[in-house]
């Protein structure tokens with residue numbers, strides 16, 4: 572899990588009333604929404620599984636508040652293409668959400684390949700991976716880790732309509748290219764640089780947007 576560290580703008584956010592009305596909810600769920608998010612601009616999308624915020628210009632934080640990891644994936648948009656930093660749980664359709672936020676082609680990088688950051692990777696065709704055995708193993712997918720994420724104590728509110736809990740798995744994905752420390756991705760009018768930050772996992776990376784003063788750290 573991680574928290575937004577960039578703050579900006581305006582909009583007050585509330586969980587849907589169906590969530591607060593639940594009778595037996597896990598304790599972590601009582602403290603949501605996190606107070607620091609109330610200062611962020613909220614962006615409407617069609618999928619209630621996600622809450623989307625705009626912490627900086629052309630940056631969207633795609634938050635999954637109904638699962639205990641509270642994972643946040645970041646869509647960073649340039650003039651020619653966009654970079655999606657993590658793809659969340661794979662519980663709902665993150666590709667559909669990103670398509671509502673940009674029409675540009677999307678490349679995916681992962682802050683690391685724990686299951687809660689790669690769940691939607693399979694939906695995308697351009698995935699940069701870090702050249703480690705850890706990454707290659709996780710790209711094979713996993714059912715066990717995914718199933719542990721949806722036990723009742725891990726869910727706050729409702730799973731998406733039509734979600735098949737028994738079939739839930741982290742689906743495998745194809746690494747289409749490798750990325751390394753110091754790589755620069757030109758998104759058109761915006762350059763994103765990769766910084767290797769191994770520790771949380773062997774393949775952990777952070778992204779820096781120097782011109783805009785933004786650092787994306789994943790779980791690091």
Ligand SMILES: [Zn+2]
Pocket residue numbers: 572683685771790
């Ligand atoms: Zn992690």
